[in-house]
Amino acid sequence: MGQPLNIGIIGCGTIVAAYLATFPKLKSVRLVAAADIDPLRAEAVAHKYPGVRALSVADLLADNEVDLVLNLTIPVAHAEIALQAIGAGKSVYNEKPLAATTGEGRMVLDAVRSADVRVGCAPDTVLGTGIQTARKAIDDGLVGAPISATATLATPGPEPWHPNPDFYYVPGGGPLLDMGPYYISALVTLLGPVASVIGAASHTRATRTIGSGPRQGQRIPVSTDTHVTGILAHVSGQLSTIFMSFDAVATEAARIEVHGETGSLVVPDPNRFDGDVRLRVLGGKEWQTLPVSAGYVESSRGIGLEDLANTAKGQEPRAGGQLAFHVLEVMESLLVSARTGTAVAIESRCDRPPAVPLT
Numbered sequence: 001m002g003q004p005l006n007i008g009i010i011g012c013g014t015i016v017a018a019y020l021a022t023f024p025k026l027k028s029v030r031l032v033a034a035a036d037i038d039p040l041r042a043e044a045v046a047h048k049y050p051g052v053r054a055l056s057v058a059d060l061l062a063d064n065e066v067d068l069v070l071n072l073t074i075p076v077a078h079a080e081i082a083l084q085a086i087g088a089g090k091s092v093y094n095e096k097p098l099a100a101t102t103g104e105g106r107m108v109l110d111a112v113r114s115a116d117v118r119v120g121c122a123p124d125t126v127l128g129t130g131i132q133t134a135r136k137a138i139d140d141g142l143v144g145a146p147i148s149a150t151a152t153l154a155t156p157g158p159e160p161w162h163p164n165p166d167f168y169y170v171p172g173g174g175p176l177l178d179m180g181p182y183y184i185s186a187l188v189t190l191l192g193p194v195a196s197v198i199g200a201a202s203h204t205r206a207t208r209t210i211g212s213g214p215r216q217g218q219r220i221p222v223s224t225d226t227h228v229t230g231i232l233a234h235v236s237g238q239l240s241t242i243f244m245s246f247d248a249v250a251t252e253a254a255r256i257e258v259h260g261e262t263g264s265l266v267v268p269d270p271n272r273f274d275g276d277v278r279l280r281v282l283g284g285k286e287w288q289t290l291p292v293s294a295g296y297v298e299s300s301r302g303i304g305l306e307d308l309a310n311t312a313k314g315q316e317p318r319a320g321g322q323l324a325f326h327v328l329e330v331m332e333s334l335l336v337s338a339r340t341g342t343a344v345a346i347e348s349r350c351d352r353p354p355a356v357p358l359t
């Protein structure tokens, strides 16, 4: 193995803790620096993680030791930071979504095309054993020819637990842009890219109330749809029905199901790395839990960076920009369809990322 890929984090808010917990387990990447518009947050990371330097955003972007910027800022800042990183000759790995709009996402991919750097993007949960075991079951023909899928997220929204939930309720947020990347990346991993979509959406409350942290009780405005439902027509003919809501209390529906000619599959939560995959075959009376057969075992947020570091130059990483852009276009098109009342064709295509063998 060559030198590890040196990582500099920009954006040290809520999610940084999950990445910091993963770094010690990764062999091909090394955390070297952290930055935030709030310097105290970068310093807190440096304090927790010996050897990491707290820098200003500009200094991190100019730092010769940093090979890749891990962009954990809020969605409206994703493209701007990614473009700055690429402009500084660094690879970038964004938290999801790739950008707040497809226009911005396209700028990121265009910038990468003319630079000797790479772009990766969360979610990397789809590289875990849950989604990968489900994918192997489909690829091995356990459900026969796949026909359809459902994907369901039904929650009251993040404001009960997130101390600064404002970004969830502006364009670039909402249940679709926030949680859709997990579900739609999983659907593309399982069934391939999407050719067209039909969407419908609603927006129930003008404000939401923060439920925890120093701003508890403060009301924040809502300027995005908070319930989105739609149909994804995959290139290979399957139809996925999705339901993404911050206007529900709870659900007992499977997060994802895939139905084929001879079997139905319950797929675990795509916001997790593991979970049981259950199969019921035509004529069978019971659901059976499939043995774990693919994916990164006991993985956690950040495994996509390791995967990127181990992807040969010139090849698209599994948690790569092409998939993230396709997912972003699908999400934005669902919202366009909801406004116009017509089906929207998806222009971008991506390959199904290569399957992850049991690792």
Ligand SMILES: NC(=O)c1ccc[n+]([C@@H]2O[C@H](COP(=O)([O-])OP(=O)(O)OC[C@H]3O[C@@H](n4cnc5c(N)ncnc54)[C@H](O)[C@@H]3O)[C@@H](O)[C@H]2O)c1
Pocket (backbone or CB within 6 Å): 010, 011, 012, 013, 014, 015, 016, 035, 036, 037, 038, 041, 057, 072, 073, 074, 075, 077, 081, 095, 096, 097, 164, 178
């Ligand atoms: N919170 C979660 O559970 C969670 C889970 C998975 C993914 N994510 C994703 O992670 C990203 C960050 O979410 P979060 O919950 O950590 O948000 P957050 O608001 O807690 O943290 C964002 C951090 O980025 C900093 N920041 C914002 N704009 C910046 C800029 N232009 N330059 C430098 N720093 C900047 C902020 O100061 C803040 O410290 C989002 O894309 C979100 O979708 C969050």
